[in-house]
Amino acid sequence: MYNFLISGGIALIAIIIIFIAAGSSAWWWAILVGLILFGASFLLISRVIMKKILEIMETANRDIQAQRVDKAIRELKEAFKYGKWQMxxxxxxxxxxxxxxxxxxxxxxxxxxxxxxxxxxxxxxxxxxxxxxxxxxxxxxxxxxxxxxxxSPKESLLWALYAYCWTECDDIGQAKAVLERGIKKLPGDEKLKANLESLEETKKMKMKVYGEMWLQFHLERQGVVMKQQMAAMGGMKRRVVRR
Incomplete structure (x- = not known):
């Protein structure tokens, strides 16, 4: 990683200069200065690199919103060149x-x-x-x-998705165990509790409560997704008429 090597090189040069100038008796001072310079250099380079990466990601997000998906992917791939600089x-x-x-x-x-x-x-x-x-x-x-x-232990949908995948594997026991673990991490989460109750009553998990975040995993049948989208459009039309 270039950032680490450059910062380490700056620190090493500073230590050597202090040793030459002040002698071996100043070893503790030399190491202290080296550590400070290493940390400062590392943070500065990290900020510069992350700023460039964020600029690329923001540009890519704008392209995605404008339906220029292929262009967004090409832009994101450009950021790989910074991989050697930053962890x-x-x-x-x-x-x-x-x-x-x-x-x-x-x-x-x-x-x-x-x-x-x-x-x-x-x-x-x-x-x-x-x-x-x-x-x-x-x-x-x-x-x-x-x-x-x-x-990411505090993400409700992640725990629910984990449990849902076990139900898809016909392992209800594992699904219940995952939901119980999720509830321990998120004791006030009613969605996880409701899904655990559904499984205990031998019913299916209710994942629609997570909205579009759930749909992005493509585990709902296309027909169900289309019905939800049509229902949402119908609701929008009714609100427009009322106005």
Whole structure:
């Protein structure tokens, strides 16, 4: 990582200069100055790099909103050049690109990007776990979800998605256990409690309560999604008429 090497080089040069100028008796002073310079250099370079990455992401988001998806992906790929400068950059960019392809339902193209996702991006990790589930790789699905809930334990939908995938694997016991763990992390979450009650009553989980955030995982049948969209449009028309 260039940032680490450059900052370390600056610190080392400062230590050597102080040793030469003040002698070995000033070793503690030399190390202190070196550490300060290392930290300052590292933070400065990190800020510069992250500013450039955020600019790229903002431009890509504007293109996505304007339906210029391919252009947005090309722009995001440009940010890979900063991966050698800053930790976790590659993972964050892979997450963004993988999510875009997944939302486009281009699952095969999304998969290699999602595999390299940033663990703290629970949405991309959820999409990766769903992909493993659809490929009948339950061990990988579980491993991915476990990593996601470790980093994002306060995300209600993540716990519900994890449990839902177990129901899709016909393992209601595992689904209940996941919901119980989620409720311990989010004791006031009524959605998780309601879904646990549904499973205990041998009913299906109610995921529609999570709205569009749930729909992005493409686990609802297309017919159901279309009905929801039509219902939402109907509601908008009624509100317009009332005005």
């Amino acid at each position: 976790y950059v590659d993972g964050q960019i892979n997450s963004q690109i993988g999510m875009i392809y997944f939302l486009k339902r281009d699952f095969s193209t999304a998969f290699p990007y999602l595999e390299k996702s940033f663990a703290k991006n629970w949405v991309s990790m959820g999409m990766l776990a769903v992909t493993y589930m659809k490929r009948n790789k339950r061990d990988k699905m579980k491993e991915t979800f476990e990593k996601a809930v470790q980093w």
